[in-house]
């Protein structure tokens with residue numbers, strides 16, 4: 463399965479991605495996590511991304527596409543992947559299409575998680591992440607697990623709030639998501655027939671169920687959908703044959719209108735000309751008919 467998960471910050475796509483990972487055994491590729499790793503390691507990219515992320519903006523498309531190209535070329539992504547947080551702009555979506563065409567690995571689904579704005583604010587302000595095992599919790603809906611299960615050797619989590627989960631940054635992230643991601647990117651994919659919308663409000667397990675249902679909807683038991691191009695052309699003739707048929711059909715249509723309209727008019731005209739021409743040379747018996755008709759109409 464090759465899936466794109468789309469959703470506002472706080473829509474739960476990261477959590478649901480982890481469940482898909484368990485089910486399908488394919489990697490979750492979170493561009494946010496990749497950037498945070500760079501940040502933690504203090505790489506040049508991490509240093510560059512730090513301020514952008516803290517302000518709730520987007521890292522430039524070229525950098526993000528380079529990250530994705532590198533990640534998708536790794537062996538564990540050959541059998542499938544779950545993209546979480548990418549693509550986030552139209553340019554990224556277009557770049558991804560080209561990259562996947564190169565890699566001959568078309569997408570199976572684009573899942574759009576939908577959550578109310580108020581609920582998003584509540585979720586993000588309550589979100590906490592364990593510094594050690596990276597588990598995500600929410601002080602309102604999913605408090606850190608008891609008894610604790612952290613990394614080996616640790617008996618409890620150490621939860622912190624992400625720097626970009628403060629209210630001011632959250633509002634900016636939601637605004638940027640709406641403007642640069644939700645409208646343009648879902649619009650971009652709406653033409654592919656791959657988009658599945660999931661109501662991401664309610665219990666985590668309910669959302670997971672909806673997610674699996676929607677992925678399975680087209681593929682029966684196993685949630686494997688056909689690639690966009692195949693799906694859109696399913697049942698249609700192959701392009702070469704279709705083109706041939708179209709070429710064949712067009713002249714037939716033109717010929718029909720010509721053979722019905724123009725030749726009929728031409729034939730009438732020709733007949734009239736013949737009649738007029740022959741009228742002069744006609745034997746008297748025929749030429750005399752017309753004046754006779756005119757006379758009778760005058761009488762009337």
Ligand code: AMP
Nearest residue numbers: 493494514515519520521526547548550
């Ligand atoms: P996330 O964890 O997906 O919410 O991402 C955290 C932050 O990383 C975002 O607010 C952006 O600043 C940056 N980021 C993650 N993915 C992308 C992307 N595809 N394009 C641009 N910036 C990104």
